[in-house]
Amino acid sequence: MSADMAVSSQPLIQVKGLTKHFPVRGSLLKKNYVRAVDDVSFTIYTGETLGVVGESGCGKTTLGRMMLRLIEPTTGQVLFDGQDVVSLQGKALKTFRRQMQAIFQDPHGSLDPRMPVGEQVVEGLRIHGIGTPQERHERMLELLRQVGLEDYHAHRYPHEFSGGQLQRIGIARALALRPRFIMCDEPVSALDVSIQAQVLNLLKELQGEYGLTYMFIAHNLNVVEHVSDRVAVMYLGKIVELAGCGEIYARPLHPYTQALLSAIPIPDPKLRRRKRAILTGDVPSPINPPAGCRFHPRCPLAIDICAEQEPMLQEMSQDGVDHLVACWRAGESSFV
Amino acid sequence: MDGQSKLPADDLLLEIRGLKTHFFTQDGVVKAVDGIDLRLKPEQVLGLVGESGCGKSVTSLSIMRLVGHPGRIVEGEIFFEGQDLLKLSEAEMNRIRGNRISMIFQQPQSCLNPVFSGGRQVTEVMDIHTGQPHDLNQKRTLELFRLVGIPDPEKKIKAYPHEMSGGQAQRVMIAMALAMRPKVLIADEPTTALDVTIQAQILDLIRDMREQLGTAVILITHDLGVIAEMADEVAVMYAGQIVEQADVETLFERPLHPYTQGLLGAIPVMGRCAGTLQVIPGIVPDLVDLPPGCRFAPRCAQREKYGLAICDQKMPEMRPVENGGVRCWLYQSAPGHQAPLWPRRRNR
Numbered sequence: 001m002s003a004d005m006a007v008s009s010q011p012l013i014q015v016k017g018l019t020k021h022f023p024v025r026g027s028l029l030k031k032n033y034v035r036a037v038d039d040v041s042f043t044i045y046t047g048e049t050l051g052v053v054g055e056s057g058c059g060k061t062t063l064g065r066m067m068l069r070l071i072e073p074t075t076g077q078v079l080f081d082g083q084d085v086v087s088l089q090g091k092a093l094k095t096f097r098r099q100m101q102a103i104f105q106d107p108h109g110s111l112d113p114r115m116p117v118g119e120q121v122v123e124g125l126r127i128h129g130i131g132t133p134q135e136r137h138e139r140m141l142e143l144l145r146q147v148g149l150e151d152y153h154a155h156r157y158p159h160e161f162s163g164g165q166l167q168r169i170g171i172a173r174a175l176a177l178r179p180r181f182i183m184c185d186e187p188v189s190a191l192d193v194s195i196q197a198q199v200l201n202l203l204k205e206l207q208g209e210y211g212l213t214y215m216f217i218a219h220n221l222n223v224v225e226h227v228s229d230r231v232a233v234m235y236l237g238k239i240v241e242l243a244g245c246g247e248i249y250a251r252p253l254h255p256y257t258q259a260l261l262s263a264i265p266i267p268d269p270k271l272r273r274r275k276r277a278i279l280t281g282d283v284p285s286p287i288n289p290p291a292g293c294r295f296h297p298r299c300p301l302a303i304d305i306c307a308e309q310e311p312m313l314q315e316m317s318q319d320g321v322d323h324l325v326a327c328w329r330a331g332e333s334s335f336v
Numbered sequence: 337m338d339g340q341s342k343l344p345a346d347d348l349l350l351e352i353r354g355l356k357t358h359f360f361t362q363d364g365v366v367k368a369v370d371g372i373d374l375r376l377k378p379e380q381v382l383g384l385v386g387e388s389g390c391g392k393s394v395t396s397l398s399i400m401r402l403v404g405h406p407g408r409i410v411e412g413e414i415f416f417e418g419q420d421l422l423k424l425s426e427a428e429m430n431r432i433r434g435n436r437i438s439m440i441f442q443q444p445q446s447c448l449n450p451v452f453s454g455g456r457q458v459t460e461v462m463d464i465h466t467g468q469p470h471d472l473n474q475k476r477t478l479e480l481f482r483l484v485g486i487p488d489p490e491k492k493i494k495a496y497p498h499e500m501s502g503g504q505a506q507r508v509m510i511a512m513a514l515a516m517r518p519k520v521l522i523a524d525e526p527t528t529a530l531d532v533t534i535q536a537q538i539l540d541l542i543r544d545m546r547e548q549l550g551t552a553v554i555l556i557t558h559d560l561g562v563i564a565e566m567a568d569e570v571a572v573m574y575a576g577q578i579v580e581q582a583d584v585e586t587l588f589e590r591p592l593h594p595y596t597q598g599l600l601g602a603i604p605v606m607g608r609c610a611g612t613l614q615v616i617p618g619i620v621p622d623l624v625d626l627p628p629g630c631r632f633a634p635r636c637a638q639r640e641k642y643g644l645a646i647c648d649q650k651m652p653e654m655r656p657v658e659n660g661g662v663r664c665w666l667y668q669s670a671p672g673h674q675a676p677l678w679p680r681r682r683n684r
Contacts, residue, residue: 055531162619192387192558194616197602201612219531222561226604226613249606263536265561267603269584272565278540279533281487282501 012181012213013044013067018076020062024287034286036062038237039076041313044181049207049214051228051245053221053260055283059237060217064183067215068100069093080181098128101174105186107166111158118144118154121172128177143172147202164195171202178210185217200227221264225249230322233257236286236294239313243323253316253325256295293328301329348415349552350376350399350437350520355412357391357398364624368394368407370576373654376520379546381553383567383584385560385599389620390573392556396522399554400439401429417519435465438513442525444505448497454508455481455493461515480511483548484541503534510541517549524556539566560603564588572596575621575631582660592662592679594638630665638666646673655679 018040026032037059044050052060066073069085078085080099088096101124104110111120122140125131131139141151147168158166167187174182184203188196204227206212218224224231225245232242233254241254252258255277262276281298284290290297296306305328313326325331357369369391376382384392397403399414401421414421416437421429441447449457455477462473481489484507497505506526513521523542527535543566546553555566563570563584570587572580572595580593591597601614618635621627633639633647646665654663657679667679 055533164619193560193599193602194387195619197604197613197615198617200604201615204612221532222604222606225606259533261606263533264606265535265539265559265565267560267564267588267600267605269564269567269588276536278536280537282503282534283531 008046010046011043012046012081013215014077014079015043015063015067016041016077016079018063018066018078019074020059020066020071021074032287035237035289036286037066037073038289040234040237040239042232042239042242044213044215046180046213047207047211048229049216049227051224051231052215052217052234053219053224053231054234055219057236057283057286058234059286060234061185063234064102064185064215064217068102068183069097070102094128098124098177099179100181100183101177101179102183102185103167103170103174103187105190107163107170107190108158110170111166113158116155116157117161117169121154121169122176124173124177130177139176143175144169146175146206147172148198162195163191164198167191167195167199168202171199171206175206175210179212181213181215183215183217186219187216188223189218189220196223203227221260233260236283236289238294238326239324240295240327241323241325242313243325244321247321247323251318251323253323253330254295254327255299255301255329293326295327301332303329347377348375349378349380349417350374350554351413351415352395352399353413353415355395355398355414356410357394357403357407358410359407361406361624366623367576367626368623369398370626371411372571372573372576372578374571374578376552376554378519379550379552380569381546381555381567383563383570384554384556384573385558385563385570386573387558387620389575389623391576392573393524395573396439396524396554396556399522400433400437402433431465434461434513434518435516436518437520437522438516438518439522439524440506440509440513440526442528444502444509444529445497445500447509448505450497453494453496454500454505455495458508458512458515461512465516476515477511480515481508484508484511484514484545485537486511501534502530503537506530506538507541510538510545514545514549514551518551520554521545521551522554522556525558526555527562528557528559535562542566560599572599575626576623577631577663578654578661579632579664580660580662581654586659592657592667593632593664594636594666595632598635598637630663642666642676644673644676646670 018037020037021033021035024032024034040063054060065071067078073086118140121143122136125136140154144153149168188199191199207214216224216227228245231245231248232239235256241257252261259277259279279298284297292307292309293311296302311326311328313324316325316330317323352372352374355369355372359366359368372395386392398409403409409422458477458480459473462476463470478489478493481493486492486504486507527538530538545551557563567584570582570584571578574595580596591600598616602616604613616635621631627633629648629650630652639647644665652663652665652668654661655668662679666677667675669675
């Protein structure tokens with residue numbers, strides 16, 4: 001996303017061994033857990049966009065919410081600018097929240113239907129006691145204009161807007177506190193193609209203007225690839241591959257990434273007869289994920305070790321391009 | 337006897353002429369489908385593409401005569417196997433639905449009855465439409481489950497919708513839709529609710545089924561990628577009308593209508609990492625209060641580029657061009673208006 005601005009090598013967020021297990025009903029003696037996110041570690045650098053992609057139930061939303069402390073992690077650390085977010089309490093947590101904001105998937109569901117949108121945009125400022133009412137009003141108008149809305153929109157209620165406009169309001173609200181980091185959780189998947197492009201372009205402009213850092217969660221690889229500097233691919237609560245966006249497209253090493261890439265319908269009828277790798281079966285349940293590599297029951301390349309031992313994320317860089325992959329057979333062969 | 341001359345050509349399976357489906361709401365008349373013509377040949381996949389609210393789903397519901405209150409088909413003809421579906425009685429229509437024409441939907445789990453097993457719901461279709469004994473139909477259900485690739489079909493035939501994944505539920509829906517070997521399958525966003533790897537499986541299945549059973553498919557989707565993978569012929573809908581129609585290669589290679597061009601430019605394509613996406617400014621018009629001229633005019637960049645005045649005032653006709661048709665003033669003249677562009681030349 002930020003080809004025109006420098007991505008620094010300064011880490012903004014470091015996630016270390018982040019894990020979330022949700023308890024679910026089990027037998028009397030044994031409690032079962034949904035392993036939504038399991039021992040995930042990665043770094044987000046200042047000014048970059050990290051794309052997180054995966055199918056439903058892979059834990060991408062849980063991961064994003066834990067980083068914002070919207071849900072409490074089971075174990076693990078999230079360091080924001082070197083400070084551990086997980087241990088923050090009370091006032092310190094509240095002050096910290098200014099720095100991180102979120103944009104959600106369902107623009108209707110994430111706004112209050114009974115409050116004029118203008119008030120919602122600057123509600124954060126009011127909560128944090130920033131500025132006088134007059135200053136807040138001015139800031140609100142400034143924010144609305146910035147996301148392409150007009151002054152008169154401020155007094156309207158959410159039901160008076162289209163999905164694309166509501167998403168713009170959501171973005172204005174996220175910007176109000178001048179955060180450094182915005183977690184975008186499927187911000188365009190509820191929108192039509194033509195509106196989706198408008199919102200993606202807006203996010204990109206704002207990033208250039210304010211030097212924002214994004215984590216962009218989506219299931220649509222096309223969109224993720226379009227906006228991200230680096231892409232993490234998740235499968236059943238684990239990151240299976242992480243690389244620069246051009247790199248992951250040109251040289252996908254994990255068989256799951258290869259399958260994902262080849263499953264995307266390409267808007268070009270001439271490529272219809274291309275060779276594709278189509279996975280069989282469904283994603284297994286995260287309650288009792290398969291032993292060893294979680295992908296092995298669906299993996300066409302699986303060998304004995306895959307069922308026994310879990311592969312760790314390891315460096316597979318080539319020509320100085322970062323590339324991490326968790327696969328016993330990474331780089332050996334490709335099945336596409 | 338005037339019906340004779342209006343009968344569709346022999347090579348057409350389904351022909352829609354001038355279909356208008358309007359919804360009579362408190363806010364006014366919503367012209368969800370406003371005069372569309374479509375032709376479907378046997379074994380063809382016809383893609384119907386457009387954004388939310390463009391009328392693509394209402395079109396499919398109109399074919400099945402499933403439009404509910406306050407909607408009504410106000411005009412048009414739908415010819416299927418030589419008869420106008422809109423003139424049939426409800427009982428006659430029931431013999432066609434699920435039998436000669438069937439349909440699958442976006443949310444497979446909510447389209448299945450939660451209190452009956454998937455297998456029973458598939459068998460029911462055959463119990464209704466064939467005179468065959470129930471246990472024979474049950475055997476056929478098992479075959480169908482195997483055909484649509486449900487793993488462990490003997491066991492899964494007893495599974496209830498909540499015990500299935502989204503992909504499996506869609507397979508059951510497809511088994512149900514194909515049970516009677518229909519001539520036409522209407523697939524309304526069949527993969528939109530599914531993950532991309534499952535989507536690929538289901539699209540493959542629909543393609544296989546068409547080849548094996550010779551079913552023609554009307555595929556409704558907002559995803560141009562899915563269209564490119566599946567369709568033979570494509571109709572692009574905007575605000576209740578078809579604005580462009582062409583075979584799939586032509587449409588993607590040389591789109592004529594500014595809306596089609598905009599749609600194609602707005603999708604991010606893999607491998608072109610950065611860059612700004614082309615944008616269609618503005619939003620779709622209100623279907624109650626439509627602009628008098630071309631419905632796309634308020635958002636059209638080409639109109640400004642060529643300084644066309646007529647677009648606001650008069651609706652362009654659907655004009656035939658090579659391999660299709662287009663509804664746009666860029667390619668047609670009228671009194672006081674000279675078309676600035678030549679369309680693809682029509683040579684046949």
